[in-house]
Amino acid sequence: MPTPREPRVVTVVPGGPVLVEGPVEVRLEDGTVVRSDRFVVAVCACRRSKRYPLCDTSHRKRR
Numbered sequence: 001m002p003t004p005r006e007p008r009v010v011t012v013v014p015g016g017p018v019l020v021e022g023p024v025e026v027r028l029e030d031g032t033v034v035r036s037d038r039f040v041v042a043v044c045a046c047r048r049s050k051r052y053p054l055c056d057t058s059h060r061k062r063r
Helices: none
Strands: 010-012 018-021 024-027 033-036 040-043
Antiparallel strands (some): 018 040, 024 033
């Protein structure tokens, strides 16, 4: 019998990324899957990241 899982915590950072408790799998529009085993994963919300869908702090450079 399956046991209930604890919900993932997702934090939206104003003007920044979406922080998700890891590990995570992010499925992109084209079917590509990006995996991360980190404790907290920063998912890009602005699409400026060169490592999209993961955040590389490119949102900080906007003036």
